[in-house]
Amino acid sequence: MIDAVIYRNDSGLIQSFSISGHAFFAKRGKDIVCAGVSAIAVGTINAIHEITGVTPEIENGEGLLRCVIPGNLPAQEHDRIQILLEGMYYSLKTIEEEYGKHIRITFKNQEVE
Template sequence: MIQITINRNSSGFIQSFKISGHAFFANRGKDIVCAGVSAISVGAINAVHELTGITPDIEHDESGLLSCTIPDGLSGEVNGKIQLLLEGMIVSLKTIEETYGQNIKITFKKQEVE
């Protein structure tokens, strides 16, 4: 199962997300759940970089791990753009979860104190 954790700060802004595991929907190279999650998440990271000029802290490996952390201290305008892009990513991932819930699980965590 693909596990997705979305971490929000105490203000509700997305601070980071982590994706790990495998969907096991189909054989490697034919897994539409894995391909969809990968396309959405990597596309969101690329959009953040391209449209805001901000490069998130990214960790990625062949085991299926993708971790993305948004830097601190951004202006309100830039952070607003990043939040909109990442909220769009979440909407798309939730759409996959609705159909393929046995292969993907999204968890939301909120930091209580900053």
């Protein structure tokens, strides 16, 4: 199962997300759930960079994608990033509604580092 965890701060804003695991919907290379989730997540990160010029902190490995939005951003960039991240959530939610046995979205409070 794919676990998508979205971390929000105390104000409810998305600060980071992580996506891990495998959908196991179909064989490797034919798994539409995995492909859809990957396209949404990577597309969101690319859109953040291209639209705002902000480069999120990324960790990428076998079955893992983690993205952290930098702190202390100007309000305009922060607002645009939030719209993109909320769009990502709703896109993932659509996949979860159809393929809930293969993806789970959870929310957590952002831990202070």
